[in-house]
Amino acid sequence: MTKSMKINLKVWRQRNADAVGNFADYTVDASPDMSFLEMFDVLNEQLIQNGLEPVAFDHDCREGICGMCSMVINGRPHGPKRGVTTCQLHMRSFKDGDTISVEPWRANAFPVVKDLSVNRSAFDRIISAGGFISTNTGNAVDANTILIQKEIADEAFKAATCIGCGACVSACKNASAMLFVGAKVTQLSLLPQGKPEKESRVVAMVNQMDAEGFGACTNTGACFAECPKQIPLSVISTLNREYLSAKLSGK
Amino acid sequence: MKLDSKIPKGSISDKWTQYRSSVSLVNPSNKRNLEIIVVGTGLAGASAASSLAELGYKVKAFCFQDSPRRAHSIAAQGGINAAKNYQNDGDSVYRLFYDTIKGGDYRSREANVHRLAEVSTSIIDQCVAQGVPFAREYGGTLSNRSFGGTQVQRTFYAAGQTGQQLLLGAYSGLERQVGLGNIKMYARHEMVEVVKIDGKAQGIIARNLITGELERHFGHAVLLCTGGYGNVFYLSTNAMGSNVTAAWKAHKAGAFFGNPCFTQIHPTCIPVSGHYQSKLTLMSESLRNDGRIWVPKIKDDTRNPNTIPEEERDYYLERRYPAFGNLVPRDIASRAAKERCDAGFGVGPSKMAVYLDFKHNLMYKYGQSEASKLGISNPDDDTLTRLGKAVVKEKYGNLFDMYKQITDEDPYEIPMRIYPAVHYTMGGLWVDYDLMTTVPGMYALGEANFSDHGANRLGASALMQGLADGYFVIPYTIGSYLSKEIHTKPISTDHEAFVAAEKFAADRISMLMEIQGTRSVESYHRELGLIMWNKCGMARNEQGLKEAIEEIKELRANFYKNVRIPGSINEFNPELDKAGRVADFLELGELMCVDALEREESCGGHFREEHQTEDGEALRNDDTHMYVSAWEHKENCQWELNKEALNYENIKIQQRSYK
Ligand SMILES: Cc1cc2nc3c(=O)[nH]c(=O)nc-3n(C[C@H](O)[C@H](O)[C@H](O)COP(=O)(O)OP(=O)(O)OC[C@H]3O[C@@H](n4cnc5c(N)ncnc54)[C@H](O)[C@@H]3O)c2cc1C
Ligand code: SF4
Numbered sequence: 022m023t024k025s026m027k028i029n030l031k032v033w034r035q036r037n038a039d040a041v042g043n044f045a046d047y048t049v050d051a052s053p054d055m056s057f058l059e060m061f062d063v064l065n066e067q068l069i070q071n072g073l074e075p076v077a078f079d080h081d082c083r084e085g086i087c088g089m090c091s092m093v094i095n096g097r098p099h100g101p102k103r104g105v106t107t108c109q110l111h112m113r114s115f116k117d118g119d120t121i122s123v124e125p126w127r128a129n130a131f132p133v134v135k136d137l138s139v140n141r142s143a144f145d146r147i148i149s150a151g152g153f154i155s156t157n158t159g160n161a162v163d164a165n166t167i168l169i170q171k172e173i174a175d176e177a178f179k180a181a182t183c184i185g186c187g188a189c190v191s192a193c194k195n196a197s198a199m200l201f202v203g204a205k206v207t208q209l210s211l212l213p214q215g216k217p218e219k220e221s222r223v224v225a226m227v228n229q230m231d232a233e234g235f236g237a238c239t240n241t242g243a244c245f246a247e248c249p250k251q252i253p254l255s256v257i258s259t260l261n262r263e264y265l266s267a268k269l270s271g272k
Numbered sequence: 273m274k275l276d277s278k279i280p281k282g283s284i285s286d287k288w289t290q291y292r293s294s295v296s297l298v299n300p301s302n303k304r305n306l307e308i309i310v311v312g313t314g315l316a317g318a319s320a321a322s323s324l325a326e327l328g329y330k331v332k333a334f335c336f337q338d339s340p341r342r343a344h345s346i347a348a349q350g351g352i353n354a355a356k357n358y359q360n361d362g363d364s365v366y367r368l369f370y371d372t373i374k375g376g377d378y379r380s381r382e383a384n385v386h387r388l389a390e391v392s393t394s395i396i397d398q399c400v401a402q403g404v405p406f407a408r409e410y411g412g413t414l415s416n417r418s419f420g421g422t423q424v425q426r427t428f429y430a431a432g433q434t435g436q437q438l439l440l441g442a443y444s445g446l447e448r449q450v451g452l453g454n455i456k457m458y459a460r461h462e463m464v465e466v467v468k469i470d471g472k473a474q475g476i477i478a479r480n481l482i483t484g485e486l487e488r489h490f491g492h493a494v495l496l497c498t499g500g501y502g503n504v505f506y507l508s509t510n511a512m513g514s515n516v517t518a519a520w521k522a523h524k525a526g527a528f529f530g531n532p533c534f535t536q537i538h539p540t541c542i543p544v545s546g547h548y549q550s551k552l553t554l555m556s557e558s559l560r561n562d563g564r565i566w567v568p569k570i571k572d573d574t575r576n577p578n579t580i581p582e583e584e585r586d587y588y589l590e591r592r593y594p595a596f597g598n599l600v601p602r603d604i605a606s607r608a609a610k611e612r613c614d615a616g617f618g619v620g621p622s623k624m625a626v627y628l629d630f631k632h633n634l635m636y637k638y639g640q641s642e643a644s645k646l647g648i649s650n651p652d653d654d655t656l657t658r659l660g661k662a663v664v665k666e667k668y669g670n671l672f673d674m675y676k677q678i679t680d681e682d683p684y685e686i687p688m689r690i691y692p693a694v695h696y697t698m699g700g701l702w703v704d705y706d707l708m709t710t711v712p713g714m715y716a717l718g719e720a721n722f723s724d725h726g727a728n729r730l731g732a733s734a735l736m737q738g739l740a741d742g743y744f745v746i747p748y749t750i751g752s753y754l755s756k757e758i759h760t761k762p763i764s765t766d767h768e769a770f771v772a773a774e775k776f777a778a779d780r781i782s783m784l785m786e787i788q789g790t791r792s793v794e795s796y797h798r799e800l801g802l803i804m805w806n807k808c809g810m811a812r813n814e815q816g817l818k819e820a821i822e823e824i825k826e827l828r829a830n831f832y833k834n835v836r837i838p839g840s841i842n843e844f845n846p847e848l849d850k851a852g853r854v855a856d857f858l859e860l861g862e863l864m865c866v867d868a869l870e871r872e873e874s875c876g877g878h879f880r881e882e883h884q885t886e887d888g889e890a891l892r893n894d895d896t897h898m899y900v901s902a903w904e905h906k907e908n909c910q911w912e913l914n915k916e917a918l919n920y921e922n923i924k925i926q927q928r929s930y931k
């Protein structure tokens with residue numbers, strides 16, 4: 022069987038949004054084949070056995086697609102490996118005896134719910150403001166009447182793979198949401214179906230982003246470095262360009 | 273109770289068209305006064321909520337995740353079927369209908385399945401209009417791939433993230449209606465009780481998962497779009513939070529449960545690696561397009577698979593099922609893998625795995641064709657591998673990455689090791705043609721209902737069904753009920769039925785919290801899962817099922833004596849949320865075994881060892897079991913069986929063969 026490894030954890034504990042938080046220390050016996058969240062399951066089982074309160078954290082699919090998991094591990098959103106969510110990170114990326122700090126996303130627009138869990142509903146409100154194509158069910162024409170160049174479709178798809186996790190915001194010193202917003206704007210403005218609303222869309226989304234309290238972008242690229250889906254920085258240039266051209270056309 | 277499936281009269285191909293043109297409508301001014309509760313925001317829920325809101329109904333939508341975009345539909349990988357016949361390979365509505373009925377081993381309802389095949393084509397149109405970036409060919413048209421159980425290419429896809437792209441499309445439609453004020457969204461809310469007044473569903477009790485408070489919500493109709501219950505097995509490809517709670521509360525409030533034992537075990541998942549394992553990860557069926565499944569011909573062969581020569585490999589699916597080969601339906605592929613492993617030919621540390629190998633197609637199918645395109649004659653193996661790898665990467669890159677991340681092995685270099693895992697539940701709340709349960713005003717859509725897949729679902733058909741139900745079926749069928757409800761004024765949530773339902777839920781939660789025993793919720797869930805997997809899993813028999821029923825009863829009794837839930841009620845408390853869900857699984861598990869015991873035949877994913885052909889195939893018992901089992905909950909986990917006879921008027925029933 023696989024080796025066991027001793028991991029020292031410093032975990033952020035915070036009762037609720039209004040409470041003051043602090044780090045607590047724990048030790049866990051892990052195995053290199055475990056996922057990071059399975060290591061947290063072991064910790065929680067241990068805490069429950071000892072009559073203590075388990076650590077609250079968000080997770081659901083555990084396969085890197087739902088965007089729910091969200092831990093800042095040793096100062097980095099989703100931990101040390103590029104292109105990997107917290108749930109897909111495995112303990113083999115750490116060493117026996119390591120001390121690992123674990124915190125929630127930090128951003129004013131993402132208030133802590135409890136411990137490592139935060140409220141990201143601001144993202145939903147940005148989408149609700151304009152991150153869609155206005156088409157009602159039943160309106161559509163036959164799918165193959167809209168021809169889309171493969172390269173364009175692929176690029177739109179790449180931007181559309183954003184999982185809405187918020188790591189980009191957490192990684193940014195200004196807590197900017199430009200990578201997230203840029204990804205959606207890029208996807209929809211590339212596609213012919215998205216063109217009719219492209220100006221009103223970008224303005225509405227940017228206005229909502231500002232209203233939610235996300236910061237400005239100062240082009241440090243930290244968002245891209247931590248994005249588990251490697252959404253390219255070019256989506257931010259696209260966003261800026263689309264925004265400017267919408268503004269110039271008087272939207 | 274007599275079950276009425278309300279299947280319209282007429283020939284199979286006219287039923288739906290005629291129904292749509294004759295169903296009662298609700299006029300626009302009345303729609304504004306009608307409120308609809310949609311529980312769940314996966315493909316079924318999000319598509320239903322947005323379509324109904326567009327029509328003018330007032331909608332409230334609920335999900336337990338922190339955002340509607342995270343429903344488990346997001347995780348679907350391989351694709352969605354539609355009878356578009358864009359490949360000109362002989363596809364048609366009839367063929368999709370036929371394949372689905374046959375794939376389901378003749379245990380689904382003809383009329384529903386035909387409707388599903390009919391609306392399938394509109395789904396693709398709708399999704400493209402929303403900006404879903406499906407894979408395309410160089411000419412700009414949509415691309416297709418093959419899935420199991422069919423001989424045409426009708427599966428539309430977006431790399432290995434089809435579910436994500438479809439859900440984000442449906443979610444954007446939902447959020448648009450939220451912005452327009454037509455939908456009110458309640459995320460991090462869990463439905464914990466149904467409210468019935470005069471026998472009709474008129475609302476729900478939902479728990480705010482952040483504050484722990486119980487809330488009362490009124491609706492003229494309640495739609496349950498709450499997904500499947502595969503997590504009763506603990507280990508499955510479902511998300512950690514997937515649960516049966518909403519459906520179970522509905523069941524206990526009078527909704528019959530259809531075919532609970534029909535579970536789909538998916539053949540290609542990453543095997544269990546340790547006792548701490550919390551979930552299993554699917555490797556999409558689309559991989560079987562290009563991967564060949566094999567085990568060594570010698571038992572306990574521990575050689576590196578790349579060094580095992582061709583003639584010492586057993587491509588057992590190709591051997592047993594030459595007509596469909598690696599693309600046989602899931603139930604068949606899963607049992608064949610189990611058979612090889614049980615016989616001692618399994619591979620990997622646990623010996624409970626088989627190989628899924630891409631080398632052949634990577635080199636000779638894709639590598640060769642790329643080389644021809646580039647005009648390279650006589651390419652060497654390295655060139656073929658390099659060229660083929662690029663193609664495979666584009667098709668399945670994210671799946672290969674995921675595999676590597678989990679196992680630390682590179683599937684471009686070495687065959688994947690895979691084993692079957694619980695994936696999907698064909699069973700679910702019994703619904704009629706309108707998708708209404710046996711409780712008037714309460715509907716079930718998507719994986720939560722039992723309706724379209726019989727005893728085995730074909731790949732890429734669940735996404736199709738979820739969106740069919742939400743976009744194209746419920747907007748019509750709900751009119752047949754709501755047109756009679758236009759005079760029902762919204763009922764105050766001070767009504768005694770709301771008060772009683774809330775008290776019932778509150779008492780149950782307090783009771784759970786007060787147990788304060790010694791065992792974690794998780795430990796019960798794991799133990800239940802093991803009983804289910806061993807005795808109600810890929811193979812079942814009378815003795816095992818009888819034992820399982822007793823074991824589950826004991827485990828349940830123990831749970832109510834000895835579970836320990838930390839924290840308190842009025843706060844964010846994921847352990848408490850989980851406890852409620854596991855409590856319901858502990859009852860559902862028993863019903864699944866009861867159903868499996870009653871069904872004295874093998875069909876689709878339900879394999880009773882007592883009923884098999886000489887070469888180990890499922891043997892149906894059409895004379896005695898040509899029905900849907902619809903279980904009615906009596907008192908305290910006692911159930912009564914109701915049967916809905918299945919009448920096949922269009923498709924000739926045959927012994928299923930993929931040889
Ligand atoms: C890994 C994986 C891959 C798959 N790949 C494919 C594929 O390629 N093709 C295919 O056709 N099918 C595939 N499937 C199957 C398919 O994804 C599902 O059957 C389908 O998406 C289910 O959709 P749904 O809308 O019914 O439910 P879900 O998407 O599961 O949504 C359930 C919703 O209900 C909510 N909910 C549940 N309980 C409650 C409650 N008590 N209170 C409030 N809200 C609640 C949840 O929050 C969620 O919003 C796959 C499934 C898995 C697990
Ligand atoms: S852009 Fe990347 S980091 Fe930001 S939300 Fe999307 S996937 Fe997460």
Ligand code: FES
Nearest residue numbers: 081083088090108
């Ligand atoms: S839990 Fe879904 S992305 Fe990590």
